[in-house]
Each structure stands twice: as structure tokens, then as C-alpha cells.
Amino acid sequence: MILYKTNEEVELMQISALLVSDTLAEVAKMIKPGITTLQIDKLANEYILDHGAVPSFYNYNDFPFHIITSVNDVVVHGFPSDYELVDGDIISVDVGTIKNGFHGDHAYTFIIGEVSPEILKLVKTTKDSLFVGIKEAVVGKRLGDIGYAIQNYNEKEGYGVVRDLVGHGLGRDMHEDPQVPNYGRKGTGMLLKENLVMAIEPMINMGKKEVFLDDDGWTIRTVDGSPSVHFEHDVCVKKGEALILSNYAPIEAAEKQNINLNTSYY
Template identity: 60%
Template structure:
């Protein structure tokens, strides 16, 4: 595993700027999420907004990925490729987005409800979001990577959900994916010690059914083995003493959603 690159306060500030731009981009996307809209339309809005703000899409072209957004529908966990199929009432869609600005990446994900979503599925979204909140709470200097994973896993499994093992959070900086890996499962007190100056993306991927996933035939999309829905939320944080510093925000998105209802 490559070594961890610790960030200065100035660098953390630049990552914050990038992360906030991703939050604003996802808020632009939130404005149009409804039945009948396609994920390619969402992708176009995101790319234009990112470029208009002097940044470049972080995912497009990386590992040959074709688009700005990863749009993962219902049983798709992550890495869904935008297409021309209209969203249906009752769908959920995880939208993951990255930007590169001032040499640093931001990386944020949010799972949207499309129209009227079944209460069971709504609960999956709420629990996944709470998993992220609990993970951030323990992501402080002196704790360990296993504490983050444990916070996610214990709450998800308490609610009867499966926690994806194959995909993990990660360090973030001048590269989109840096050391360390940040799994969503683990044992308290285990793994690497968290230190000030580390910047990580924490991203619970929680399945309504089994934890197992398979790769779709498109070579990108990861789907749940039992084809039950999966939810995904992500924040970028800097490790500090006593309390994590959250560099990204979902507030712009939630403001838009509130005004739509």
C-alpha cells in the first residue's frame, strides 16, 4: 500500500474548496431529479456546472470512465454509467461526483429519492446517512480505521442490512484515491491510527439485503447479488483532535430538496 500523504492546513483548505464545489454540483443535479429525467441529462448539468466554476470533472477519463457522474440506480451500488433511460417513480439513485480544482480533489456522494419511494427503501437511506454520521463522529486523531468501519457496520447490521466489503472509502488529495483505505466494516481499536493531517473520504455503501455484490456486464457498475436496493452517502473529512473537520457538505443538496417538496 502506498504511503499516507499528510496535508497542511493550506492544502486542507484547497480540498475543502473542491469538496464544496462537488456539494454545489450535486445540488444543481438535485434540482432536476424526478421521474422522466435521464441520468445523461443529470451528467450534462454536472459537467457544465463544474467547468463553469473553473474546475474539471474528477471522474471523467479516470481509469477510462466515460462520464462526470457515477449514477447508480436501485440495486446498483456504485460506478453506474449515465444513460438515456428515464428515471421511474419510486427509484433511488446514488450520484457520486468528483472534481479537480487547484490540484486537489473533492469527492462526494448522495442517494436521491425519485418521486414516491417505498418507506422500506426510505429507511435504508436514513440508516446509511446515519452510518456516515456515526463514522465521522469517531474519525478523530488517536482512534483507528477499525473504529470507523465498526461504527458503520454495527449500525447497518443492527438494522438488518448488508455492508459491502469490496468497495471502501479512501484517502484524498492530489490523487482521487490515496492511502489509507477506509472500509465500512471492522473491529474497534484495530487498524491504522488516525493522525492529524490525514484527509479521507468516508462512504458507507449499505445494501437492503445481502452484503454480496457482483460486477455488471458493462464492466463498471457494481450491483447487489440479490438485486435489492443499495444506498451510498459520502463526505470528505480532515482528521483533527477531538472532532473531525467535515470538508464537504450535503446542505446545498438538502436545501434544494426541501424547496422542491
């Protein structure tokens, strides 16, 4: 069942989405070699609570942490842990908030220190492909247009576009209809109508597209151990141009100020 939002509900959702953006900006300030992903989880949880919201992920289907931290070959759903980040790691941080009864949910991948040109290209291409997909999230297009745009942009670079995990509708529930694949065919799928809110989230592997579930029952890894990158925005379908409810600007500003993070791909 597709739940289209009122304009007032979209405004409330934007508040939740922007709190996620601000939380990720706080994360961007603290990431450095030696910090643990559990420390990141603690900071994010405290920041969300201090701003009158609660973390979406905590206890969701018994997920035991407040945010998701996916390092290197982890595609998504990585557990925060005592693992200390090191120079050369890439880490996707996925954050959800509930405020005013609505969810915000998006993700950003950070590069710590020096990495190969191949990693830089993977991060840039994945991030760029998110916006290529968002351009298709307008009234009159079809769901397959979004997936095709993301898939084509990444596969022409030889990357693996994950099939087992997809984006999703967003609202009072964190996962609503429709599913939003990062692959597809032009002109297929449901017709996009105004005020459909979705989390669009390319998950792109440097190697094969296949993934596997780790022993913890949550962590998804690339089957060949290759690096994976994940970016996500909350997007509302509109006429002519999609409305991006979340905002990467504060994250990027904090990222550029952190000497431990690599933004040379910009």
C-alpha cells in the same frame, strides 16, 4: 504511503469538496421523473467546468462519463445513460472535481416520489451511519473504529454492508492511502493522525452484502437485486472532532424545494 496535508492544503481541498456539494445541489434541483441520467451528467459537467474545475471521474481508468449515477440495485459506478428516472427510483449521484490541484469526491442518494417505508429507513440509516463513522475520525482513534461504527449501525438493522468496495484517502490523487472500509474491529488498524483526509462512504444494501460486476466492466450491482444506498463525505482528521470538508446543507435545501424528491425520512 500516507500523505498528511498541510492546513493550507486542507483549505484548498475544502474548496474542491464544496464545489462537489454545490454541484450535487444543482443536481437536486433538476431530478424528476422522465429525466435521463445522461442529462444529469451533462448538467454536472457544465456546472463543474463553469466553476473553474474539471470532473475527476472523466477518463479516470477510461471511465467514459463525468459523474456516476447508480439507480436502485446499483451500488456504485453506474453509467449515465438514456434511462429515464421514474417515481419510486432511488439514485446515488457521485461527483468528483479537481481544482487547485486537489480532488473533492462525495455522493448523495436521492429518493424520487413515493417509496416504501423500508426504502425510507434504508436511506435514513445509511445516511445516519455516515455521521456515526465520521465521529470516529479523530486524532488518537484507529481506522477500524470508523469501520466498526458504520458496520454495527447498519447490521443491527439487518442490512448488508458491502465489503468489496471501500472509502479511501484523498488529495492530489483521487484514491490515496489508506483504504477506509465500512466494516472493522474497534481498536485495530492504523492510528489516525491530524490532517489525514479521507472519503468516508458507506455503501449499504437492503439485502445481502455481496455484489457483482456488470457486463460493462464498471457497474456494481447487489447480488440479490435489492436496493442499495450510498452516501459519502470528505473528512479531515482533527483533534476532538473531525472537520467535514464537504457540505450537505445546500443539497438538502435544494432537495426539500424539489416536489419530485422525497425527504420525509428527515
